[in-house]
Amino acid sequence: MATPNQKRLGVLTSGGDSPGMNAAVRAVVRTAVASGWDVIGIRRGYNGIFTHNFVKMNSRSVANIIDKGGTILGSSRSNRFMDSAGRADAVNILREAGIDGMIIIGGNGSLTGALELEKLGMPVVGLPASIDNDLVGTDMAIGVDTCLNTIMEALDKIRDTASSHHRAFIIEVMGRNCGYLALMASLNGGADVVITPDRTPTLEEVSQMLRQSRTFGRSHAIIVVAEGSSLKSDEIAHYLTKEIMDYYETRLTILGHVxxxxxxxxxxxIIATRLGARAVQTLLSGKSGVMCGLVQGRLCETPLSEVVGRVKEVDAEIYELIRIMSH
Amino acid sequence: MATPNQKRLGVLTSGGDSPGMNAAVRAVVRTAVASGWDVIGIRRGYNGIFTHNFVKMNSRSVANIIDKGGTILGSSRSNRFMDSAGRADAVNILREAGIDGMIIIGGNGSLTGALELEKLGMPVVGLPASIDNDLVGTDMAIGVDTCLNTIMEALDKIRDTASSHHRAFIIEVMGRNCGYLALMASLNGGADVVITPDRTPTLEEVSQMLRQSRTFGRSHAIIVVAEGSSLKSDEIAHYLTKEIMDYYETRLTILGHVxxxxxxxxxxxIIATRLGARAVQTLLSGKSGVMCGLVQGRLCETPLSEVVGRVKEVDAEIYELIRIMSH
Amino acid sequence: MATPNQKRLGVLTSGGDSPGMNAAVRAVVRTAVASGWDVIGIRRGYNGIFTHNFVKMNSRSVANIIDKGGTILGSSRSNRFMDSAGRADAVNILREAGIDGMIIIGGNGSLTGALELEKLGMPVVGLPASIDNDLVGTDMAIGVDTCLNTIMEALDKIRDTASSHHRAFIIEVMGRNCGYLALMASLNGGADVVITPDRTPTLEEVSQMLRQSRTFGRSHAIIVVAEGSSLKSDEIAHYLTKEIMDYYETRLTILGHVxxxxxxxxxxxIIATRLGARAVQTLLSGKSGVMCGLVQGRLCETPLSEVVGRVKEVDAEIYELIRIMSH
Amino acid sequence: MATPNQKRLGVLTSGGDSPGMNAAVRAVVRTAVASGWDVIGIRRGYNGIFTHNFVKMNSRSVANIIDKGGTILGSSRSNRFMDSAGRADAVNILREAGIDGMIIIGGNGSLTGALELEKLGMPVVGLPASIDNDLVGTDMAIGVDTCLNTIMEALDKIRDTASSHHRAFIIEVMGRNCGYLALMASLNGGADVVITPDRTPTLEEVSQMLRQSRTFGRSHAIIVVAEGSSLKSDEIAHYLTKEIMDYYETRLTILGHVxxxxxxxxxxxIIATRLGARAVQTLLSGKSGVMCGLVQGRLCETPLSEVVGRVKEVDAEIYELIRIMSH
Known part of the structure; x- marks a missing residue:
């Protein structure tokens, strides 16, 4: 039971899920409880506000979830939250539920929603959770590192097969507007060619790079493509199947939702736990309208207005590093 | 150096690679060496016979490969081996190289080749290596168990996401003419519906099963489809996207070459090592034209003529077990 | 609610936990529910009978546990169940709770308890779950395969280090009275020497085998010791540290509870699900006092009286295979 | 063949191996080759200088090693390098071999050696590779992240068992003079108590914390101990076995060399590849006597004289975070 003066915190996860969201929810709940707050979990994203899908949470509610993927709070799209009348309703519902502040865990779309709530007077702190690593205001979003390891393990497996058969493998990885995953996967997986929304070679250039790599004595080739690139993975597969058939057999794999x-x-x-605790402390200290992130190895806050609608740039030097390493 | 009377064994891997091929090659080489044989590895499958792609192997050649996927001997297709003149050439080349017997590691196509070599007078023993588990003469082929674990881990990851978003996931797994992987993956991954070359429900039945599973209170649905089924995974995805949109969002993932x-x-x-050693002992004992396999927990031989061109049936009870477990 | 004539099944897990116990509980519950039974989970092993630690279970109770290690029903020792008066009390308590039959999941000690319950008139079917693989009546107990993979992954990691430093590593694995894990781990991990309760070389013989393996050109040595061997891992480490210091640096790792x-x-x-379903069908068919197992690739029942108090023998040929493979 | 004016780079790994050393060697070799250098790998650490254990390396020498643990160059102790006469000999041998600069990959001891070489006039750049994360001059050393994941996976497995049996597990992790691994493992593994060289509670305090955690409703307890703590893991196990027997059964696991x-x-x-490339560029730019590291998310150099003999401090806030999270 909340005492008369006890503050009440709402927490929700939204958008595409990413590994570590549960660890962040756990840290938010336990830090809030330790600070004397009452905590309400809102299920199924912003949609749960309208359906009053609220659940009282305590330290036990988040036991044994630090190692679980996905999000125990669920996530979904909310059309109603998309328009301003809906958002005004949402704030009223939250207030009626006695909620004094919100922590919103998600990617760019989710944090855009957070900023809107804040503008309507609800204290809000955001946490970056997204596998794309496209968020400004944090060097790494929650989930990126796990995703990089998942892609890397898939590439390690595919290299086994590629190498046994002298094959060229085209691997499509996630990343709608950001080439971070494709770039880092290429670095870790020993790729010959990387194709991102930022830098897209022509088909002729791709084929030229593969011919050249063959002359270095390589037994296989790996081409990593970010899903948001203008040059599509199936186009590349179609082109290379004939173009480099004297060098390699071509195969395409779309890694997908794994x-x-x-x-x-x-x-x-680690970052989910540290950022989750930080978000509660930030709200407690009276700040609002910010996202907590990890910048240059330190926790810090960035105004949501500087985060939403932007895409972080990747380090251009990585392209050159991949080129040197592919020799 | 081979002594005048020393027997010389040839070993090759062929067809699609499968995990454990290297462990089998290692066991073949070390058992043959311990038996006083000289061992020649033939690289790049049957093709390597024509290109004289031979490599002398000893115990050190196979050090540190038991844990490696793929095959160090490589694999490829050989058009020349497809016709009888080519096969006659192959046997002559092997004889000129002083090879007294062959061990062929691979799937149905590779073992068909092995049988042809045997008919031309070359002593041959086959080893079953294929992720499909479609081979008659062994309860499990080399590579199946690893593949099942890989699929299972992918399904575990996808369930995280499916459950967070109330989604129906269609997962296409390998298996061109055999539903074994799809069936066992469904059992291990808690699938609601399984679609195999042997049993293909209609689209209406699939949608009916999913509606029913929803009434059991499930938060997501998993449909596993063998690639060789007559009902294709993308057709199912297309149909369900509209048909069950009130229940679940539909997503498709093709696991592919991982x-x-x-x-x-x-x-x-374990089976690769045991079967590799057994194959050498079998050849040494004067038997030929057989495949060594694991039947009812024991190593035994089956004539290659009873293995090739057939497809092992899966246990029909597993379908019923999946149905009960999906409730 | 149980209808007047509805049968009620009790299920418990006991003894050391093993991976797959939860999958077995899930299969027992769902099969029983599908057969119209009422299911009661008894928590914390036989002890839970005395403390009335009962929980009604349905299909939802076992959702999302197929991939979880440990046992959701818990386990513990029960001194009271050790004496005959206690066991008579236990049967009375079970009867008062309306339980018509029991499924007991565990190892040798747990199945001994199952046999005692059966002698007192309670219908009982046992399921073999134990990482040791010492149980007669099943080729593989539930949990053994996972444990073998865990040990194998640890050995793969240790070989990285051993090989970099020219070290001899002594690895102690579980197995109080049975060398199965040590043997198979040696086969999979490329061990030079294996020491089990069945076959224990002298310290001199161990050191001799290592000197010999060095002459084969190996860069490191692996000695796998079953914990129940008469020659203890720390004794071996102490002896080898001085004895083979010119060849290898010696290190000891006890894998422990991982x-x-x-x-x-x-x-x-797969086996937990199949055996769990089979156990319910066996009880339903009127059989009692048996353990369901996997023998030569098929599910079958063995009288508990033939299972308890015995130790399965390992295949002696594996020792010879390890010797050949270590060259 | 080196052309008359071609520079020649030596590279060695030294001290305890850590995962990623091979990725660093690969990056060093490929970057140096791309810069027109000749590369000599020195095997078995500093010892290899005295034994002229040199190997010419090119891009192919480091193919397929990015995913391998350990170090292909090997490592060992060198007593001769410990005294100044030996080090003078070493520099002469390196000069005679035409080596113009060295890259040394290792931990504190290895980098101390690097500084000594530099003082004798040999251009040297160091790279931090150590699982302990005790090195000043880099936020993360090469190998720490892999090690944290290995420990985390072990803790996840042990929690399965601990939770099933209401046990208190004492887990000893590496870290001779630095509590970093123990701290982060505690954060990731949901530990109740962490014991490090920096902060060592009394046995009474440990037991008090466990009693308290029990009152929060926890089903098990995890105590993580850094090996270098003054309070030893076996002492704690011995004390708790009796002291908290009414709450938990106590078990000890020493994770060891895995x-x-x-x-x-x-x-x-990623960091091994980036730092490996950076080290070559640093040497090429004429700098020497520095270690390349990752500080606040950026690559930078720190004089070896500021690195050696010091121990990095861990963030004191993490202790408080673990306390809050254990509730």
């Missing part, structure tokens, strides 16, 4: 799942890695559990 | 890779599991290393 | 944990492997989920 | 092994994680492959 990239979102899995028990969070050590790094993701 | 299923062939990875460090072999404990089970695959 | 061997019991982890998400069950594909094989363990 | 912590050093395994395929490097995504993070370790």
């Amino acid at each position: 990239q979102r799942g899995g028990s969070p890695s050590a790094f993701d559990r | 299923q062939r890779g990875g460090s072999p599991s404990a089970f695959d290393r | 061997q019991r944990g982890g998400s069950p492997s594909a094989f363990d989920r | 912590q050093r092994g395994g395929s490097p994680s995504a993070f370790d492959r």
Whole structure:
């Protein structure tokens, strides 16, 4: 039972799930409880506000979830929250439920919603959770490291097969507007060619790079493609099947939704726990309208207005590093 | 150096690679060496015979490969081996190289080739290596168990996501003419519906099963489809996207070539090692034209003529077990 | 609610936990529910009978547990169940709770208890769950395959280090009275020497084998010791540290309780599910006092009286195979 | 063949191996080759200098090693390098071999050696590789992230068992003079108590914390101990076995050498590759006597004289975070 003056915190996860969301929810709940707050979990994202899908949470509610993928609070799209009347309703419902502040865990779309709630007077702190690593305001979002490890393990397996058969494998990884996953996967998986929304070679250039790599004595080739690239993975497969048939047999694999799942890695559990605790402390200190992130190895806050609608740039030097390493 | 009377064994891997092929090659080589044989590895499958792609092997050649996926001997298709003149050439080349017997590691196509070599007078013993588990003459082929674990881990990851978003996931797994992987993956991954070349429900039945599973209170649905089923995974995805939109959002993932890779599991290393040693002993005992397999927990031989061109049936009771478990 | 004539099944897990116990509980519950039974879970092993630690179970109670290690029903020792008066009390308590039959999941000690319950008139079917694989009546107990994979992964990691430093590693694995895990781990992990309760070389013989393996050009040595061997791992470490210091630096690692944990492997989920379903069908068919197992690839029943108090023998040929493979 | 003016780089790994050393060697070799250098690998650490254990390396020498644990160059102790006469000999041998600069990959001891070489006039750049994360000058050393994941997976497995049996598990992890691994493992593994060289509670305090955690409704307890703590893991086990027997059964597991092994994680492959390339560029730019590291998310150099002989401090806030999370 909440005492008369006890503050009440709402927490929700939204958008595509990412590994470590549960670790973040756990940290939010336990830190809030330790600070004397009452905690309400809102299920199924912003939609849960309208359906009053609320659940009282305590330290036991988040036991044994630090190692679980997905989100115990669920997630879904909410059309009603998309328009301003809906958002005004949402704030009223939250207030009627006695909620004094919200922590919103998710990606760019979810944090855009958080900023809107804040504008309507609800104290809000955001946490970056997204496998794409496209969020400004944090060097790594919650879930990115696990996703990189999942992709890397898939590439390690595919190399076994590629190498046994002298094959060229085209691997499509997630990343709608950001090439981070494709780039880092290429670095870790020993790729010959990487194709991202930022840098897209022509088909001729791809084929030229593969011919060249063959001359280095390589027994196989790996081409990593971010899903959001203008040059599509199936186009590349179609082109290369004929173009480099004297060098390699071409195969295409789209990694798909396995990239979102899995028990969070050590790094993701650490940042989820640290950021979850930080978000509660930030709200407690009276700040609102910010996202907590990890910048240059330190926890810090960035205004949501500087986060939403932008896409973080990747380090251009990585492209050159991949090129040197592919020799 | 081979002494005048020393027997010389040839070993090759052929067809699609499967995890544990290297463990089998290692066991073949070390058992043959311990039996006083000279061993020649033939690289790149039957094709390597024509290109004289031979490599002398000893115990050190197979050090540190028991845990590696793929095959160090490589694999490829050989058109020349497809016709009888080519096969006659192959036997002559092997004889000129002083090879007294062959061990062929692979799936149905590879063992068909083995039988042809045997008919031309070359002593041959086959070993079953294939992720499909469609081979008659062995309860489990080398690579199946690793593949099942790879699929299972992918399903575990996808369930994280499916459950967080109330989604229906269609997962296409390998298996061109055999539903074994799909069936066992369904059992291990808690699938609601399984679709195999042997048993293919109609689209209406699939949708009916999913509606029913929803009434059991399930938060997500998993449909596993063998690639060789007459009902294709993308057709199912297209149909369900509209048909069950009130229940679940539909998503499709094709697991692809990750299923062939990875460090072999404990089970695959054990059977690969035991069968590799057995194959050498079988050849040494004067038998030929057989495949060594694991039948009812014991190593035994089956004539290659009873193995090739057939497809093992899966246990029909498993379908019923999956149905009961999906409630 | 149980209808007047509805049968009521009790299920408990007992003894050391093993991966796949939860998959077995899930299969027992869902099969029983599908057969119209009422199911009661008894928590914390036989002890839970005395403390009336009963929980009504349905299909939802066992959702999302197929991939979880340990046992959701818990386990513990029960001194009271050790004497005959206690066991008579236990049967009375079970009868008062309306339980018509029991399924007991565990190892040798647990199945001994099952046999005692049966002698007192309670219908009982046992399921073999134990990482040791010492149980007569099943080729593989539930949990063994996962444990073998856990040990194998540890050995793969240790070989990385051993090989970099020219070290001899002594690895102690579980197995109080049975060398199965040590033997199979040696086969999978490329061990030079295996020491089991059945076959214990002298310290001099161990050192001789290592000197010999060095002459084969090996860069490291692995000695696997079953915990129940008469020659103890720390004795060996102490002896070898000086004895082979010119060849290798000696290190000892006791793998410990990680061997019991982890998400069950594909094989363990399959046999746990099949055996769990089979146990319910067996009880339903009127049989009692038996354990369901997997013998020569088929499910079958063995009288508990033939199971308890015995130790399965391992295949002696494996020792010879390990010797040949270590060259 | 080196051309008359071609620079020649030596590279060695030294000290305890850590995952990612091979990825670093690969990056060093490929970057140096791309920069027109000749590369000599020195095997078995500093010892290999005296034994002229040199191997010419090119891009192919480091193919397929990015995913391998351990170090292909090997490592060992060198007593001769410990005294100044030996080190003078070493520099002469390196000069005679035409080596113009060295890259040394290892921990504190190895980098101390690097500084000594530099003082004798040999250009040297160091790279931090150590699972302990005790090195000043880098936020994360190469290997730490993989090690954290290995420990985390072991803790996840042990929790399965601990939770099933109401046990208190004492887990000893590596860390001779630094509590980093113990702290982060505690955060990731949901530990109740952490014991490090920096902060060592009394036995009474440990037992008090466990009694308290029991009152929070926890079903098990985890105590993580760094090996270098003044309070030893076996002492704690001995004390708790009696002291908390009414709450929990106590068990001890020493994780041991598995912590050093395994395929490097995504993070370790990234930093190893980036730092390896950076080390070559640093040497090429004329700098010497520095270690390349990752500080606040950026690559930078720190003088070896500021690195050696010091121990990095861990963030004191983590202790408080673990306390809050254990509730």
